[in-house]
Amino acid sequence: MAGDRFEDVQKAIDREWMFRSLREMILIRSENPFDDAPAEGYRETEMAGYLAGQLSTLGLEVETREVRPGRPNVFGRLKGKQGRSALMLAGHMDTARTTGYPEAYDVKETNGRMYGRGACDMKAALAAYLGVVRALRDTGMRLNGDLIVCGIVDEEYQMLGSKAIGQAGRMADQGIIGEPTHLNVCPANKGRVSTKIITRGRAAHSSVPEKGINAIDQMAKVIRAFGDYNRELLGRTPHPLCGHGRFTPGVIHGGVQVNMVPDVCELEVDRRTLPGESRESVYAEFHERIRRAAEGDPDFVYEITAPTWLIAPNDISPEEPVVTALRAAHQRIFGKDPGVEAFVAGSDAPYMGFPTVICGPGGIAQAHTTCEFVDLQEVADAARLYLHAVLQLLG
Ligand SMILES: [Zn+2]
Structure with missing residues (x-):
């Protein structure tokens, strides 16, 4: 034998x-x-x-x-x-x-x-x-x-x-x-989906901010949109070996100069995924949360880029x-x-x-x-x- x-x-x-x-x-x-x-x-x-x-x-x-x-x-x-x-x-x-x-x-x-x-x-x-x-x-x-x-x-x-x-x-x-x-x-x-969420506004002189749309303010809505995301993920049924998915905003960039209303802001986020989750399911969750948080704001413009990291x-x-x-x-x-x-x-x-x-x-x-x-x-x-x-x- x-x-x-x-x-x-x-x-x-x-x-x-x-x-x-x-x-x-x-x-x-x-x-x-x-x-x-x-x-x-x-x-x-x-x-x-x-x-x-x-x-x-x-x-x-x-x-x-x-x-x-x-x-x-x-x-x-x-x-x-x-x-x-x-x-x-x-x-x-x-x-x-x-x-x-x-x-x-x-x-x-x-x-x-x-x-x-x-x-x-x-x-x-x-x-x-x-x-x-x-x-x-x-x-x-x-x-x-x-x-x-x-x-x-x-x-x-x-x-x-x-x-x-x-x-x-x-x-x-x-x-x-x-x-x-x-x-x-x-x-x-676990797998990983990282991507950039971008908010877009309109530049203006900071003496008249009401003439612009502040992309950093818009990004604040995005950040709030994900405020309870980890809590929600931890409340889901865990995978027997991998446990729960996780979410982390990792890098943020916005604005050029302090006396300008910024027209663009970028937030790179990292989502650790469980077996059964995919790029598509994660993006759907992101869109859903952001849309809810921006509801009623006709000036809110955002996009989610292609993944910056994608690991199954x-x-x-x-x-x-x-x-x-x-x-x-x-x-x-x-x-x-x-x-x-x-x-x-x-x-x-x-x-x-x-x-x-x-x-x-x-x-x-x-x-x-x-x-x-x-x-x-x-x-x-x-x-x-x-x-x-x-x-x-x-x-
Ligand atoms: Zn290795």
Whole structure:
């Protein structure tokens, strides 16, 4: 049974090789270029080359697919004997920016931790995937189903990589993405809709404000319109894992000069969404609230722009085999079922085109900070968990 084979293969996981691979990947600066062209320091393509090279050396069939020029997704396939099902171990290859983080690529290993940009978010999981594949190769273990290891571009911005994967058709039956959860099993997470609400008025000299329409005054109506929004959201039926949606006005701009009646004011707002909510449902709520608050004002003019951020929520059944397999792996390796919880951030998971769970080494508290690290024991434990799940699902 899976159990005995697991014992044999897990002994073959080469920790030092895995940690060396992690160090090598952190040293490849693959910051997300955001709106810039790929260039020095934005080397997703070199990360993809590194991953493709490792997977190919380990005997996988490797394919890269450019999502944008210089920004390829990578797929390595370990063909199973029967090919009846496929599991994908996926992770993004880009990292957050390193502004204000001079030691970002000064990779250090102390007290059992590895430090550097991308350590936990999420090159650690990529290293653990490599460790799994290498242990399978070194023990000559053949799987029945296909195991696909996938490196994804552009998670930190528009998720172009995972969107391309989902649009290409169903590549696998189930997936794991090793975003940092301290190895907790997360089948759901909230999404996000951010947008700008703009009020428009008419400029006038401030000595005769009655000749103008003050866009800041108009925005005050919008702000009041959302005054009890969070209370209302908290009063709705919670999602079992994600809880409640939330609303935050985050940035406001209006006016040019203090002696002018401002003709435009912009408020950027952030709405965390639950599974079941969409861009359309959120916009409908916004319009409804604003219209109610502005009722009876013929001069009230506003618009809501296209989303400035749009991240889908993820919500797969806790009964999905990939979820129960990771819980069983915890039970076997740590003697405890961790249950399921929500991931706190957005991820590629909802775009993949098949049920995908989040579970990976490191903590979201260290991601995107100027002191990013991962506990190396967690990286080794992640490899064992993934291996156990691979054997259970594809064995
Ligand atoms: Zn991440």
